[in-house]
Amino acid sequence: MPAHLLQDEISSSYTTTTTITEPPSRILQNGEGKLEKNPLYPDDVRPEMKDDIYDPSYKDKEGPRPKHEYVWRNIILMFLLHVGALYGITLIPTCKVYTWLWGFLYYMVSALGITAGAHRLWSHRSYKARLPLRLFLIIANTMAFQNDAYEWARDHRVHHKFSETDADPHNARRGFFFSHVGWLLVRKHPAVKEKGGLLDLSDLKAEKLVMFQRRHYKTAVLVLCFILPTLVPWYFWGETFQHSLYVATLLRYTLVLNATWLVNSAAHLYGYRPYDKNINPRENILVSLGAVGEGFHNYHHTFPYDYSTSEYRWHVNFTTFFIDCMAALGLAYDRKRVSKEAILARVKRTGDGSHKSG
């Protein structure tokens, strides 16, 4: 399709249905095998945000990687947290039903703080949210304690842009353990800071709520991730302090962490690649189940601007259901979707043949 037609289709669909005709990559290989700027890449898809688009021109430097610099404080705390969570599992049968329900509710809300908040809104700007929803999301995000939304989005944009290179904080080429949790236990590779330092984060810096969370993060996490979820069952329905702490707090927090980390580890290793066989991220439905809709990772890395992070909407995707409910209430808007034609064209061009259309 000629460039001007593609542009027209994007502009008109953008104002009416917000369906995006695929802008594949800002950089492409030309006929002589050289990398050059893709003339079809529309600069108006998300004017406020482009730094999550894969940049294949960046390559790892030759030579050995610097040695791991262990961060013992993190290693010890993560170990203790997981021991606490294992003990929490043994307490599940003796918990009050309300405590299970409370733990489950806390899991779901804090998960949304990551998926609908840090990920789809703040990292990718794949939809817009009005203040009440952003307030809910920043609180939910703090309940999840996965670093403040600014830091999360900074690491995540650099993960997309320089995927599976040294500049990717959880580079899956360094193995399952490193991409799962190991990356949080060692100092970052210098390339992460170097390339991450060049990202445009002006949208995040300009958002007062995000900066407010960053300023008060430690205290807020202490209250929302640890103290509140422990005190509520103990105070309101007479749960023992021990059950509250180990099940509703430590086990719940550990489960949300691991469900998230599986997207970085398992969904970069196991599953089909119907949209792009040239990248490692994969479609993994089991990961999607735990990560409330975030396991369709081959699609997501191919089209990071799609608010559903999947070709489908509510299929094993509680987060999309939640955002759609918010849209029905007028709290979410401008949800960006990739058109079916663009998806099918991409499937044909770069898919591994596992797409149901094939």
Ligand code: ST9
């Ligand atoms: C956690 C995060 O678990 C999990 C994120 C997962 C992401 C998943 C994505 C998958 C898709 C979405 C799916 C969602 C599914 C959800 C399902 C829910 C059920 N760019 O970091 P520092 C610079 S957190 C640019 O300390 P070190 C910067 O100047 C768990 N610059 O580096 C920075 O200073 P400042 C709880 C960067 O010293 C300075 O370097 N938290 C970048 O190497 C120092 O940064 C923890 O366990 C960048 N990307 O330390 C804490 N990065 O910030 C873990 C850094 O002031 N973290 N700079 O601007 C740490 O302790 C440390 O970060 C470290 C590295 C030890 C890992």
Ligand code: ZN
């Ligand atoms: Zn993403």
Ligand code: ZN
């Ligand atoms: Zn990924």
